[in-house]
Amino acid sequence: MSKPEEEPNTSKSAAFAAQICNHLTSVFTTPTATPPPLTILVDEICAASRRGGKIFVYGVGREGLMLKALCMRLFHLGLSAHCVFDMTTPPIASPDLLIASAGPGGFATVDAICGVARGGGARVVVLTAQPESGSSVKYASVVAHIPAQTMADDRIGGSGSRYSGRALLPMGSVYEGAMFVLFEMVVYELGEVLGRSPEEIRARHTNLE
Numbered sequence: 001m002s003k004p005e006e007e008p009n010t011s012k013s014a015a016f017a018a019q020i021c022n023h024l025t026s027v028f029t030t031p032t033a034t035p036p037p038l039t040i041l042v043d044e045i046c047a048a049s050r051r052g053g054k055i056f057v058y059g060v061g062r063e064g065l066m067l068k069a070l071c072m073r074l075f076h077l078g079l080s081a082h083c084v085f086d087m088t089t090p091p092i093a094s095p096d097l098l099i100a101s102a103g104p105g106g107f108a109t110v111d112a113i114c115g116v117a118r119g120g121g122a123r124v125v126v127l128t129a130q131p132e133s134g135s136s137v138k139y140a141s142v143v144a145h146i147p148a149q150t151m152a153d154d155r156i157g158g159s160g161s162r163y164s165g166r167a168l169l170p171m172g173s174v175y176e177g178a179m180f181v182l183f184e185m186v187v188y189e190l191g192e193v194l195g196r197s198p199e200e201i202r203a204r205h206t207n208l209e
Helices: 004-029 037-050 061-076 108-119 173-194 198-203
Strands: 055-058 081-083 097-101 123-128 142-145
Touching: 004 173, 037 097, 037 123, 037 142, 037 173, 055 061, 055 108, 061 081, 061 097, 061 173, 097 108, 108 123
Parallel strands: 055 081, 055 097, 097 123, 123 142
Antiparallel strands: none
């Protein structure tokens, strides 16, 4: 049984967690003009696997960290998965797939890498919260719209708006948190579609820890 003095902190943590989870849930209930990002990613990754392609991922900052986590699980699923800029990353070619993220719409590095991938004949999935105005989408074979707040719109409305004050999920945290949730769903769906058992996935986890 918890000590009485611990209850207020526990309640506060639970309240914060509920707010964050509810906020992230709302991202996936927002209608989009394109197919859901879950459908796009599962379809594109499965198609790349069927044609013997490799999967590459790239993003900047915290977006990049979420994609690295996805890359790890794709490897556990038995796919040839690589993080751009790793020393062991192979060249990209026509059977391959690049999954890149540009939450606010575009970054110079994301644009450049997507351009190289398209020039090499690979398919490119661009994850973004700004599918209409982002500079990265022009390089995309397909755009996966994640309708979440990023640094492109975290200050819209000014003083007195719902964005004013100190947000529980500031800057791009909503988008980045949604990426984590999305990728967990993608891994689950891929496990079903590719027929990977939990034991098989677990067996690919490193033992050099």
